[in-house]
Amino acid sequence: MKKRSLPSGELGLIEQIQRDFATNSSAVKLGIGDDCAILRPPAGCEVLVTTDFTLEGRHFRRDAHPPESVGHRCLARGLSDLAAMGATPLAAFLSLALPSSMLTKAEGRTWIAKFFSGLRALAELHSVPLAGGDTSESPGGKNALILADIVLIGYAPKGKALRRSGAFPGDALYVTGQLGGAAAELAGMLGRRKRIASVKTTEDHPHMFPEPRLDVAEALLRRGVATACIDISDGLSTDLAHLCRASGVNAEIEQEALPIHPLAARLGAKSALHAALHGGEDYELLFTAPASARMPTSLAGVPLTRIGTLKARRTSQPLMTLLVPDSGPEELKQGGWEHFAKPSRNAKKKAR
Amino acid sequence: MKKRSLPSGELGLIEQIQRDFATNSSAVKLGIGDDCAILRPPAGCEVLVTTDFTLEGRHFRRDAHPPESVGHRCLARGLSDLAAMGATPLAAFLSLALPSSMLTKAEGRTWIAKFFSGLRALAELHSVPLAGGDTSESPGGKNALILADIVLIGYAPKGKALRRSGAFPGDALYVTGQLGGAAAELAGMLGRRKRIASVKTTEDHPHMFPEPRLDVAEALLRRGVATACIDISDGLSTDLAHLCRASGVNAEIEQEALPIHPLAARLGAKSALHAALHGGEDYELLFTAPASARMPTSLAGVPLTRIGTLKARRTSQPLMTLLVPDSGPEELKQGGWEHFAKPSRNAKKKAR
Numbered sequence: 001m002k003k004r005s006l007p008s009g010e011l012g013l014i015e016q017i018q019r020d021f022a023t024n025s026s027a028v029k030l031g032i033g034d035d036c037a038i039l040r041p042p043a044g045c046e047v048l049v050t051t052d053f054t055l056e057g058r059h060f061r062r063d064a065h066p067p068e069s070v071g072h073r074c075l076a077r078g079l080s081d082l083a084a085m086g087a088t089p090l091a092a093f094l095s096l097a098l099p100s101s102m103l104t105k106a107e108g109r110t111w112i113a114k115f116f117s118g119l120r121a122l123a124e125l126h127s128v129p130l131a132g133g134d135t136s137e138s139p140g141g142k143n144a145l146i147l148a149d150i151v152l153i154g155y156a157p158k159g160k161a162l163r164r165s166g167a168f169p170g171d172a173l174y175v176t177g178q179l180g181g182a183a184a185e186l187a188g189m190l191g192r193r194k195r196i197a198s199v200k201t202t203e204d205h206p207h208m209f210p211e212p213r214l215d216v217a218e219a220l221l222r223r224g225v226a227t228a229c230i231d232i233s234d235g236l237s238t239d240l241a242h243l244c245r246a247s248g249v250n251a252e253i254e255q256e257a258l259p260i261h262p263l264a265a266r267l268g269a270k271s272a273l274h275a276a277l278h279g280g281e282d283y284e285l286l287f288t289a290p291a292s293a294r295m296p297t298s299l300a301g302v303p304l305t306r307i308g309t310l311k312a313r314r315t316s317q318p319l320m321t322l323l324v325p326d327s328g329p330e331e332l333k334q335g336g337w338e339h340f341a342k343p344s345r346n347a348k349k350k351a352r
Numbered sequence: 353m354k355k356r357s358l359p360s361g362e363l364g365l366i367e368q369i370q371r372d373f374a375t376n377s378s379a380v381k382l383g384i385g386d387d388c389a390i391l392r393p394p395a396g397c398e399v400l401v402t403t404d405f406t407l408e409g410r411h412f413r414r415d416a417h418p419p420e421s422v423g424h425r426c427l428a429r430g431l432s433d434l435a436a437m438g439a440t441p442l443a444a445f446l447s448l449a450l451p452s453s454m455l456t457k458a459e460g461r462t463w464i465a466k467f468f469s470g471l472r473a474l475a476e477l478h479s480v481p482l483a484g485g486d487t488s489e490s491p492g493g494k495n496a497l498i499l500a501d502i503v504l505i506g507y508a509p510k511g512k513a514l515r516r517s518g519a520f521p522g523d524a525l526y527v528t529g530q531l532g533g534a535a536a537e538l539a540g541m542l543g544r545r546k547r548i549a550s551v552k553t554t555e556d557h558p559h560m561f562p563e564p565r566l567d568v569a570e571a572l573l574r575r576g577v578a579t580a581c582i583d584i585s586d587g588l589s590t591d592l593a594h595l596c597r598a599s600g601v602n603a604e605i606e607q608e609a610l611p612i613h614p615l616a617a618r619l620g621a622k623s624a625l626h627a628a629l630h631g632g633e634d635y636e637l638l639f640t641a642p643a644s645a646r647m648p649t650s651l652a653g654v655p656l657t658r659i660g661t662l663k664a665r666r667t668s669q670p671l672m673t674l675l676v677p678d679s680g681p682e683e684l685k686q687g688g689w690e691h692f693a694k695p696s697r698n699a700k701k702k703a704r
Contacts, residue, residue, distance in 0.1 A: 029398060033598070034516050035436035035583060036400040036506070046381060047399060048388040049484060051447045051503055057491030058449075084387035095403045095447075095501045097410075132401060134501070139409030145491055149447045149501040151403055154388070164386050231387060246385070 013103065013112075013135055020116060021123070021130040027090050028131045037132040039091055045155040047090075050081035056145040064189050066196050067111045068118030069208035070146075075122045077233070078152035079212035080283040084231035086162040086221035087154030089126055089214065094119075094133035094151075099144035121202070126214055128152075160221060167228035167247035167288040169312040174295065176213050176285045176302045179236060180272055181206030181261030183279025188263075206261060210283040215300035217285060225295070229287040235280040237320065238334045243286065244310075244319050252321045253308040253332060277322075278335030365455065365464075365487055372468060373475070373482040379442050380483045389484040391443055397507040399442075402433035408497040416541050418548050419463045420470030421560035422498075427474045429585070430504035431564035432635040436583035438514040438573035439506030441478055441566065446471075446485035446503075451496035473554070478566055480504075512573060516598035519580035519640040521664040525603060526647065528565050528637045528654045531588060532624055533558030533613030535631025540615075558613060562635040567652035569637060577647070581639040587632040589672065590686045595638065596662075596671050604673045605660040605684060629674075630687030 018032045030038040041047050054074040056062055065073075075092060082089055102108025123130060133151070138144040185207035189196065202209035213231070220226045228247055230239045236253075244251050255273065261282075264275040288310060289295060295304055311317070318331035370384045382390040393399050406426040408414055417425075427444060434441055454460025475482060485503070490496040537559035541548065554561035565583075572578045580599055582591045588605075596603050607625065613634075616627040640662060641647060647656055663669070670683035 030513075030515065035433040036402040036439065036504075036513075038437075038508075038513055039399040039401060040510070041393070041399060043395075047391040047393060047505070049391060049443070049445060049503070049505060050388040051445050051484065051486050051501070053447050053449060053486050053488045053499075053501075055449060055488060055491050055499070058488055081387040085390075087388065091401070093401060093403050093503070095405050097405060097407060132403065134403050134405050136405045136407060136410055139407050139497055140492065140495055143492055143495045147405075147407070147499055149403070149405075149486070151401070151445070151503050152388075153399070153401060153505075156390075158392070161382075161388075161390055163382065 017116065017130065020120060025091070025127070025129040028129050031129065031131045037091065037093070039131065039153060041090055041155045044158055046158050046161060048082060048085055048087040048154040048156060048161060049151070050078055051149060051151045052077040052081065054148040054150065056147065062146070063195050066199050066208065067114035068121075068199065069205075071115040071118030071120075072122050072202065072209050074148050074150050075119050075128070076210050076212050076283060078150045079122070079126060079128070079214060080210070080231040080233060082152050082154040083212050083214045083217040083285060084162070084229055085156065086160065086217045086226070086229065087156045088218060089128040090153045090155055091129050091131035092123065092150060092152050093131060095135075095149040096133065097136040097138035097147040099146070100137045126212075156221065162217070162221065162226055162229035162287070164228055164230050164243045164246035167243060167249055167310055168290075169249050169310050170291055171227055171288040171310045172291045172293075172295070172306050173251060173253070173308040173310060174287050174289065174304050174306050175232070175236070175259065176216050176299075176304060177282070178259045178261035178303075179232070179282055179284065180264030180275030180279050182210060182281040182283070183207070183275040184261060184263035184267055187267075206263065206282060210281060212283055213285045213302060216302050219299045220287065225289045225293045226287045227289060229285055232282045232284045232286050233280060235278045235335060236286065237277050237332055238280075239286055240320055241334045243288070247310070248313050250311040250313055250317055250319055250321070251308055252311055252323060252329070254323045256325050257305060257307045259303065259305045277332070369468065369482065372472060377443070377479070377481040380481050383481065383483045389443065389445070391483065391505060393442055393507045396510055398510050398513060400434060400437055400439040400506040400508060400513060401503070402430050403501060403503045404429040404433065406500040406502065408499065414498070415547050418551050418560065419466035420551065421557075423467040423470030423472075424474050424554065424561050426500050426502050427471050427480070428562050428564050428635060430502045431474070431478060431480070431566060432562070432583045432585060434504050434506040435564050435566045435569040435637060436514070436581055437508065438512065438569045438578070438581065439508045440570060441480040442505045442507050443483035444475065444480050444502060444504050445483060447501040448485065449488040449490035449499040451498070452489045478564075508573065514569070514573065514578055514581035514639070516580055516582050516595045519595060519599035519601055519662055520642075521601050521662055522643055523579055523640040523662045524643045524645075524647070524658050525605070525660040525662060526639050526641065526656050526658050527584070527588070527611065528568050528651075528656060529634070530611045530613035530655075531584070531634055531636065532616030532627030532631050534562060534633040534635070535559070535627040536613065536615035536619055539619075558615065558634060562633060564635055565637045565654060568654050571651045572639065577641045577645045578639045579641060581637055584634045584636045584638050585632060587630045587687060588638065589629050589684055590632075591638055592672055593686045595640070599662070600665050602663040602665055602669055602671055602673070603660055604663060604675060604681070606675045608677050609657060609659045611655065611657045629684065
């Protein structure tokens with residue numbers, strides 16, 4: 001994050017961020033204010049990098065999401081990618097473009113302050129310093145939108161990071177937490193007439209304030225028991241398909257085993273199942289371990305549920321199968337989110 | 353960069369990028385295709401990180417810039433930040449949001465292919481692998497714009513990276529290459545009636561194809577002679593002010609010493625001087641060294657010019673002074689670019 005000229009505008013914003021996010025992290029040798037930040041990862045570790053957009057009208061709606069939620073989710077997306085690989089966060093970088101009118105009007109300044117407050121609360125929870133980034137006025141004149149891109153840098157012991165590609169036939173499939181809660185909460189938010197002006201707590205808001213599973217991931221890495229891992233950001237069916245393809249296996253899911261989030265359960269059985277299988281942004285972890293491995297019922301305070309088993313890859317068989325009670329096996333198709341897919345497919349999820 | 357669902361859209365784009373940017377860099381242990389990339393920086397080195405937006409209508413115009421230039425400049429911005437600190441690039445990450453119509457229409461696909469061709473040519477020149485990023489449809493419907501954010505990860509020996517803050521009173525001030533060329537070329541481009549459809553060579557195009565000074569920076573670091581360094585991305589007057597403030601010094605510039613780019617010289621003396629002092633995006637380096645240090649006339653094939661001297665900080669004196677021949681000292685004020693400044697200040701530079 002570079003300092004530019006006038007206190008009135010961008011420089012003022014950068015200086016505010018610099019004050020609010022002052023870091024005493026020993027891993028950040030130089031933070032905001034020079035051409036680059038300087039990081040010092042622990043010796044013997046590899047460096048992990050992920051970047052994630054948070055674009056108004058695509059990943060959030062200003063008329064539906066409280067700004068604290070937008071800031072929280074912006075950081076959570078990157079943290080969850082680190083968790084998916086068992087990495088520990090080292091630093092975050094934020095590129096943020098704002099409509100110029102937001103900096104001059106009180107309403108806009110309040111939005112920005114709340115956005116950073118949401119981002120900072122999650123950053124502090126996981127001791128992640130904000131070490132730099134970029135700022136800009138967002139283009140488009142009156143149509144200008146809020147545009148953010150978060151970069152997370154993490155570390156993991158050499159060769160130990162969890163990948164999507166390490167699973168074997170016979171491995172058991174696990175998920176953390178509960179599924180479908182984010183999709184259920186989002187559906188409720190979009191059905192409201194009024195925007196949610198304030199939120200008292202970040203707990204129990206799976207869409208607005210998802211909890212990246214960093215502690216679970218670090219515990220998994222320490223135990224050395226997981227063979228593959230991915231976070232459920234695009235929906236279980238989509239992310240499981242990625243894991244199966246990367247590992248060269250098929251998967252069988254037991255429908256009855258799926259841990260349905262109470263918010264999803266309220267929608268009725270059919271919608272709840274759809275939310276659990278295809279609703280995105282739960283930010284839980286989907287991981288595999290040898291079936292013989294002893295797995296606790298919870299890790300770092302988060303429940304673990306065995307939801308299925310991996311099978312040898314047979315192209316004559318579906319990549320993913322759902323074992324439906326009283327009915328039998330059905331092919332499980334990907335129903336997740338793809339940004340460039342045809343509008344009709346994604347129409348219901350526009351706020352993502 | 354995560355793989356999502358359908359080959360028709362985003363996944364197709366990611367797979368294309370993956371093929372085109374296949375890397376055999378030993379520092380990239382895992383590239384595009386998992387939740388994070390895994391990098392292995394050399395032992396004993398610090399990791400440097402910089403992020404830079406490239407937003408349509410703000411940093412480039414689709415009707416004025418050839419797509420190869422947009423891709424080149426996108427990467428050049430980040431590489432120049434690494435050069436400013438004497439770092440060696442390890443990997444680049446690109447977050448790219450595109451209007452959905454670009455993926456379905458031939459014209460759009462051609463634009464994207466040329467954008468990546470420009471980015472790839474510069475990446476290959478500096479052996480920088482593209483190791484990941486994010487993709488999205490850009491929001492705004494018919495008003496959707498091309499939005500890019502480039503992340504560069506580099507490395508430098510522990511404690512050796514060049515900072516803005518290391519200069520002392522008495523140090524000599526140097527610049528690489530020539531100044532004002534980028535502003536002069538941009539003015540010419542915006543004055544044209546027709547868009548530049550194709551460019552035969554990337555040489556001698558200081559605005560469209562700036563050359564980040566990585567080789568000079570690495571040579572400076574090896575010599576251990578520079579006390580501070582910054583890249584001239586916002587204009588000499590703005591970036592010199594940053595260096596002076598960070599180092600706690602004043603500066604004196606000799607107007608006659610400024611190496612004016614031939615494209616700027618053609619504009620006449622007054623405009624040329626303005627372009628050299630305040631025109632942004634030359635992406636040359638501004639660095640300092642003890643006045644007693646022997647400095648070659650060129651480094652890594654790039655001319656070095658001594659343009660002034662640092663003085664002790666006196667608040668009664670201007671931060672920066674310009675020594676004008678036949679006239680005497682004048683205060684040099686910052687005239688560079690700030691994104692959130694009032695529109696009138698920046699009106700002439702909208703394409704940046």
